[in-house]
Structures are given as structure tokens and as C-alpha cells.
Amino acid sequence: SADRYKDPSQPLNTRIDDLLGRMTLAEKIGQMSQIEREKATPDVINKYFIGSVLSGGGSVPEKNAPPEAWVGMVNGMQSGALSTRLGIPMLYGIDAVHGHGNVYKATIFPHNVGLGCTRDPELAKRIGAAVALEVRATGIPYIFAPCVAVCRDPRWGRCYESFSEHPELVQNMTSIISGFQGEIPAGGTLGVPFMAGQRNVAACSKHYVGDGGTTNGINENNTVATFHELLSIHMPPYYNAVIRGVSTVMISYSSWNGLKMHANRFLITDFLKKELRFRGFVISDWQGLDRITTPEHADYILSIKLGILAGIDMVMIPFNYTEFIDGLTLLVNNGTIPMSRIDDAVRRILRVKFTMGLFENPYADPSLTGELGKQEHRDLAREAVRKSLVLLKNGKPGDKPLLPLPKKAYGGILVAGSHANDLGSQCGGWTITWQGLTGNNLTAGTTILDGIKRAVVPGTDVVYSENPDAGFIQQNKARFDYAIVVVGEPPYAETFGDNLNLTIPAPGPAIIQNVCGSIKCVVVIVSGRPLVLEPYINTMNALVAAWLPGTEGQGVADVLFGDYGFTGKLSRTWFRSVNQLPMNVGDARYDPLFPFGFGLETQPS
Numbered sequence: 243s244a245d246r247y248k249d250p251s252q253p254l255n256t257r258i259d260d261l262l263g264r265m266t267l268a269e270k271i272g273q274m275s276q277i278e279r280e281k282a283t284p285d286v287i288n289k290y291f292i293g294s295v296l297s298g299g300g301s302v303p304e305k306n307a308p309p310e311a312w313v314g315m316v317n318g319m320q321s322g323a324l325s326t327r328l329g330i331p332m333l334y335g336i337d338a339v340h341g342h343g344n345v346y347k348a349t350i351f352p353h354n355v356g357l358g359c360t361r362d363p364e365l366a367k368r369i370g371a372a373v374a375l376e377v378r379a380t381g382i383p384y385i386f387a388p389c390v391a392v393c394r395d396p397r398w399g400r401c402y403e404s405f406s407e408h409p410e411l412v413q414n415m416t417s418i419i420s421g422f423q424g425e426i427p428a429g430g431t432l433g434v435p436f437m438a439g440q441r442n443v444a445a446c447s448k449h450y451v452g453d454g455g456t457t458n459g460i461n462e463n464n465t466v467a468t469f470h471e472l473l474s475i476h477m478p479p480y481y482n483a484v485i486r487g488v489s490t491v492m493i494s495y496s497s498w499n500g501l502k503m504h505a506n507r508f509l510i511t512d513f514l515k516k517e518l519r520f521r522g523f524v525i526s527d528w529q530g531l532d533r534i535t536t537p538e539h540a541d542y543i544l545s546i547k548l549g550i551l552a553g554i555d556m557v558m559i560p561f562n563y564t565e566f567i568d569g570l571t572l573l574v575n576n577g578t579i580p581m582s583r584i585d586d587a588v589r590r591i592l593r594v595k596f597t598m599g600l601f602e603n604p605y606a607d608p609s610l611t612g613e614l615g616k617q618e619h620r621d622l623a624r625e626a627v628r629k630s631l632v633l634l635k636n637g638k639p640g641d642k643p644l645l646p647l648p649k650k651a652y653g654g655i656l657v658a659g660s661h662a663n664d665l666g667s668q669c670g671g672w673t674i675t676w677q678g679l680t681g682n683n684l685t686a687g688t689t690i691l692d693g694i695k696r697a698v699v700p701g702t703d704v705v706y707s708e709n710p711d712a713g714f715i716q717q718n719k720a721r722f723d724y725a726i727v728v729v730g731e732p733p734y735a736e737t738f739g740d741n742l743n744l745t746i747p748a749p750g751p752a753i754i755q756n757v758c759g760s761i762k763c764v765v766v767i768v769s770g771r772p773l774v775l776e777p778y779i780n781t782m783n784a785l786v787a788a789w790l791p792g793t794e795g796q797g798v799a800d801v802l803f804g805d806y807g808f809t810g811k812l813s814r815t816w817f818r819s820v821n822q823l824p825m826n827v828g829d830a831r832y833d834p835l836f837p838f839g840f841g842l843e844t845q846p847s
């Protein structure tokens with residue numbers, strides 16, 4: 243009979259059973275192997291039956307690669323996969339965690355901490371759909387997003403990747419999955435991998451589970467919690483993700499009560515796969531198997547054994563693929579890992595690949611290249627910026643509100659601070675490179691300063707000085723109508739973002755003191771999380787949390803100058819002092835500078 247697995251009119255399970263029944267062990271283990279782009283030549287993919295390839299943070303075909311170069315690269319790799327005996331298409335994955343961050347001229351949306359402040363799940367869904375189109379513009383059908391961490395300590399370097407400290411808000415924002423993959427239609431089957439069509443992408447809820455609950459926010463560390471605490475704080479977003487048909491779940495580097503998640507059979511197999519009936523595939527994090535042992539890679543055979551038996555289906559190896567393949571082959575041949583475990587893994591991988599139409603559409607749709615960085619998506623991102631900003635102070639006690647700022651300033655406006663004119667810093671980590679970049683040459687976008695200049699009445703004098711000295715301020719303090727001071731954190735990702743003091747990096751505090759001490763000022767904080775503010779807050783006339791807004795900096799000016807009102811509400815508690823941490827809404831001891839849910843409002847002027 244013709245290969246029934248190739249016939250899309252066949253029932254899904256018939257296709258899976260037919261294909262699985264034809265596969266050798268080498269072909270099965272190949273499907274479980276995900277390798278990094280730089281290792282993934284068509285020959286390697288063909289020879290080892292590689293099932294998946296990824297771009298790690300910053301891993302691009304060439305610097306500032308246009309969508310066509312991405313399409314060419316992905317299609318080339320796909321040819322390697324389709325030329326194998328069974329012609330199983332490979333799945334290319336990438337981190338599109340705030341837009342297609344690795345790709346030059348992609349639209350960069352606010353990071354999740356800001357999206358949580360919008361309280362707008364429908365907006366999140368629209369963003370998901372736009373990101374899916376930009377990812378498809380580059381020929382890629384799978385993303386390692388959304389991160390559904392419930393960040394309980396802002397000292398964690400990845401807190402900005404979390405929608406909120408409150409599990410319910412994170413649950414609500416899982417609507418982004420239905421944007422990425424499409425919405426399961428009425429009457430459709432909930433809780434199984436879903437993808438509406440070839441303008442959508444398969445998603446990945448991460449990092450399972452408890453990544454945001456580690457001690458002191460130390461990345462990849464230990465989450466101490468009872469099972470009920472885990473279920474009530476960190477697990478809820480996975481209920482929603484599974485029901486929405488998320489295609490994959492990525493395992494966390496962290497441990498739960500001292501046991502590495504990558505080796506946790508109870509939570510991966512007994513709970514996620516059996517209790518929650520998750521039917522997609524479980525993927526490791528980057529070298530997640532290696533990091534099961536201390537030191538990492540100390541006993542890779544043990545790592546493979548523990549990870550695969552725990553229920554991991556696909557391994558983000560990503561470099562030493564022969565060591566992984568040989569090790570897993572040995573463990574199956576010596577009976578340590580039963581073929582039934584391998585077959586469960588391959589079944590799940592094939593289910594996702596069949597469901598997303600990868601067999602019928604293995605190659606990129608070249609008609610979508612124009613979706614990258616489309617003005618319509620930038621306008622959506624600008625809307626998200628407006629709705630993500632949180633107004634924390636508007637006028638000193640007894641003063642009239644400072645915001646919305648007048649667009650006409652007779653004496654001119656002083657704009658100060660490094661983050662007013664730094665596209666890279668306003669985007670944050672996972673942008674062009676893994677750690678992100680400072681400066682204005684990394685991609686296409688609008689700085690906050692650009693936005694201010696475009697918002698004011700023509701002829702209004704906007705003077706920018708990154709760090710004005712006391713002399714300049716003294717000479718000009720009577721001149722300026724008001725000042726806008728934009729300071730904050732440099733870009734960072736993962737462990738590089740772990741921070742125990744959470745102070746505004748120098749020279750931010752000095753700029754605030756110097757400028758706001760002499761000129762009526764609004765301070766805009768560009769950061770991945772709440773920072774220490776209490777010592778300076780009385781000097782400020784107004785204060786805005788802008789988080790990491792991305793490329794559409796004009797959204798900041800839109801609300802500063804009243805084209806739109808402020809509506810954002812804090813997705814996280816704004817602490818007074820790091821000595822209080824961890825401190826989350828609902829805690830018995832709760833003495834924040836600004837509470838979860840706080841946000842002043844203004845009317846459009």
C-alpha cells in the first residue's frame with residue numbers, strides 16, 4: 243500500500259502508527275535529537291535522521307540576515323531531512339519571546355512583565371498572531387514561547403520573561419498561545435496539540451515547572467515548595483496551556499525540593515502526561531541533560547538515562563549529537579530504557595509534526611517574507627507599549643498632576659538619562675543577541691527620545707543630555723518647562739541578570755537627583771523588574787514604569803503627552819527594600835512601595 247503516513251486524509255493515529263512501525267531505532271532516536279543551527283548541515287541531518295534544529299540566542303545565518311536568508315537556510319536543512327529513507331520533515335525552533343528577537347528588523351514587543359501590566363489577554367492573543375507571521379516570514383514553524391513562569395522574586399535574572407507574580411494573571415495571558423497557534427474552534431478537541439494553519443507556529447510553554455520560584459531568585463537553582471504550593475503558584479498556567487492545545491512543554495533547569503526537573507519522572511510523566519493528559523512533546527532545555535549532574539556533563543550516560551526515563555521526548559542537545567545518539571542507543575540496547583519509552587517520545591513528536599501540517603508543508607512559504615517588521619505589527623507593538631506603562635506618581639503632594647505633559651513648552655524640554663536614546667536597552671535581553679545590546683544600530687526601531695521629538699509641537703526645543711552636569715543644570719534650570727529623565731537597567735538574559743541589590747545602575751540615581759532637584763521632572767524607569775526607588779521618589783514630580791518596551795518607543799510619548807491615557811496596572815509588587823524579598827501579593831507581611839495592581843490613570847488630553 244502507498245505509505246499511509248504520507249496520506250493526510252488518513253486519521254492522525256493511523257499515520258503515527260504506520261510511520262512508527264516502519265522506523266528503525268536510529269530513525270527514532272534521530273527524531274528525539276535537536277541540534278544547534280551551526281552544526282546542522284543537510285548531510286548531518288540526513289545521516290543522523292535529525293528531527294529538529296534550533297537557533298540559540300543570537301544564532302543567525304549571517305549578521306543582519308534578511309528573511310530570504312533565513313528561508314534559504316531552513317529550506318536547505320529541510321532538504322537534508324526529506325532526503326532520508328522515510329522523509330520525515332525536521333522542525334526548526336527559535337526563541338521568539340517578545341517578537342522574533344533574533345531577527346534583524348523584526349518587530350520587538352514589550353517583554354512579558356510589561357504585557358502583564360496591560361491586563362489585556364485579547365491584546366496578547368493579537369500579539370501572538372503577529373509574532374507567528376513574523377516567524378513564518380523567516381520560514382520557521384516553531385517557537386520556544388511563551389514563558390509562563392510565575393516569578394516570585396525580582397532578583398531572578400529572567401523575571402522580565404514572566405507575565406506576573408500572580409498565577410491567575412499568568413493564566414490569563416496564556417491567551418498568547420492561541421495567538422501563536424490559532425484558537426481551537428468551537429467543538430474542537432481541547433487539550434491536544436493544535437495549529438490552525440501555515441500562518442501560525444507551534445508554541446512551547448516553559449519552563450516546567452517552578453522556574454520562577456527559586457531561592458533568592460537564583461537562576462537554575464532550587465524551588466522549595468510543598469506539592470500544594472507548587473500546584474497553587476507555579477502549575478496553574480500549564481493547565482491553561484494544555485487546554486489551549488500548546489504543542490510542546492520545555493523543562494526547567496531548576497530543581498524542586500532538591501530534585502532536578504530534568505530528572506523528575508513524577509512531575510513530567512505522572513503529572514503532566516498522565517494527570518494533565520498533555521499529548522504534545524516535552525523538550526529539554528539547552529544542555530538540560532548535562533546539567534542534571536554536578537559538575538555538568540560529569541556522567542552523560544546517567545544524564546540521558548534519568549532525563550529520558552523521566553519523560554523527556556526531545557533533547558536540545560545541542561552540539562554533541564553523536565554522544566547523545568550513541569548513549570541513548572546503548573541504553574536502549576542494554577535494556578535500561580525500554581522501547582516503549584522511545585515509542586512514546588516519537589509518537590508525541592510525530593503527533594505534533596502531523597498536526598501542524600509539517601509533512602504537507604515542510605518548506606517555507608516565500609510569500610510571507612513581507613510580514614517581518616510590518617508597520618501594522620509595529621502599530622500593535624506601540625499599542626502594547628502604551629498599555630504596559632504604569633504611572634506610579636503624578637505630582638508631588640499638593641501639586642497639580644504633571645502628566646499629561648503639554649506638547650508646547652515655551653522654554654523647551656530637557657531629556658536626560660542613558661535610556662532615553664538607547665534602542666537596545668529599551669528592548670532588553672533576547673534581542674539580536676542572547677544578552678541583548680546597547681546602542682541604536684542593532685535593528686530598526688524608535689527610541690523614547692525619537693518619540694518625544696515627534697510628539698511635541700514643531701518648534702518646541704527638545705534638548706537631550708545623557709548626563710547633564712550640575713553647571714549645565716544651574717545655568718538652565720529656569721529655562722526648561724520640565725524634564726524627562728529616562729534611566730534603568732542594561733540588557734541581560736538568564737544568570738547574567740541575577741541581581742541581589744536591585745539598585746538603579748549608576749549614573750541613574752545621580753541624574754535623577756541632579757535634574758529633578760532643580761527642574762520639574764518625570765522619571766521613566768526602563769527595567770525588567772521593580773528597582774530600588776524609595777530614596778529618590780520624593781525628588782520626582784512624576785514616575786513611570788516602562789519595563790522593556792521594545793522597538794516602538796513612540797508608545798511611551800503617546801501616554802506621556804496624553805494622546806492616550808495611562809491604564810497599566812502593576813503585574814508585580816514594587817518592594818521598598820530588597821530585604822523584604824521575596825514579597826508577593828497575598829503574603830501576610832506585605833508592605834510595598836506600590837502594591838500589585840497599582841497604577842494611576844490619566845485621561846487622553
Ligand SMILES: OC[C@@H]1[C@@H](O)[C@H](O)[C@@H](O)c2nc(CNc3ccccc3)cn21
Binds near residue numbers: 298676
Ligand atoms: O535558546 C534556547 C533555550 C531557551 O528556549 C530557554 O528558555 C533558555 O533557558 C535557554 N538557555 C540557553 C542557553 N544559552 C546559551 C547561550 C550561549 C552560551 C551558553 C548557553 C538556551 N536556551
